Amino acid sequence: MTINCKGQLIDLSTPQVMGILNVTPDSFYDGGKYKNESELLSQIYVMLKDGARFIDIGAYSSRPNAEHVSETEELKRILPIIELTLKEFPDVLISVDTFRSAVAKHAINSGAALINDISAGLLDQDMLKTIAQLQVPYIMMHMRGTPQTMQQYTSYDDLVKNILFYFSERITAARALGIIDIIVDPGFGFAKTTEQNFELLNKLDLFKMLELPLLAGVSRKSMIYKTLNNTPKEALNGTTVLNTVALQKGATILRVHDVKEAMECIKLTNLLH
Structure with a gap:
């Protein structure tokens, strides 16, 4: 299972890690964390050193009830970060977290390698x-x-069945236009209750029937910290547990805030196969 990023074939038969870099002031975990360019670059350096294959940059917070951000503001936030990142790390594969086609186009033209769209x-x-x-x-x-x-x-008739139907429809639409490399993300925390998130994780292996790479993004989310009655900052151990389950059920990309720990999950679970 491979995807083509800027002419480079990335093999996903071994799971890979996507490090999260939010450049929004209001993201639930790392919003407003980076005060200047050197802090931002330092964080990217650590994620790459720890083994991240992709860096996912988002300039529009998609947490529940997030403030709406204009397209102009999103571009103003994200394009300089892409340019700054590639100047310092020319070989990095940048994923851009956006649901806007204009932002996607500008981002790819600025050197990003893939698009991560919460809305398909x-x-x-x-x-x-x-x-x-x-x-x-x-x-x-x-x-x-x-x-x-x-x-x-x-509200769903049948959670997993409904989501699989959604993907079959969106994949068909994408294929009809000639989109080749598709990765599916079941969207933990998006239009789902905590109970539904755990049902989804428990049945994640059913998504293998789509025969596409599968991304799991549970990192420090409320399904963890609300269940454990702690905070996003205290949710690393819970994240590691659920990342391990996701890998055992077929996840090929882990989208995380903590790359080192996710890489350790992959290294250990690989020995179980």
């Missing part, structure tokens, strides 16, 4: 066409509504 193209009708033109790997996530409204949409 449903929040911008031009997104799939844009990805097809750019011919870059595309992460499509399951969500209902928007980050502002998604927690109102947690």
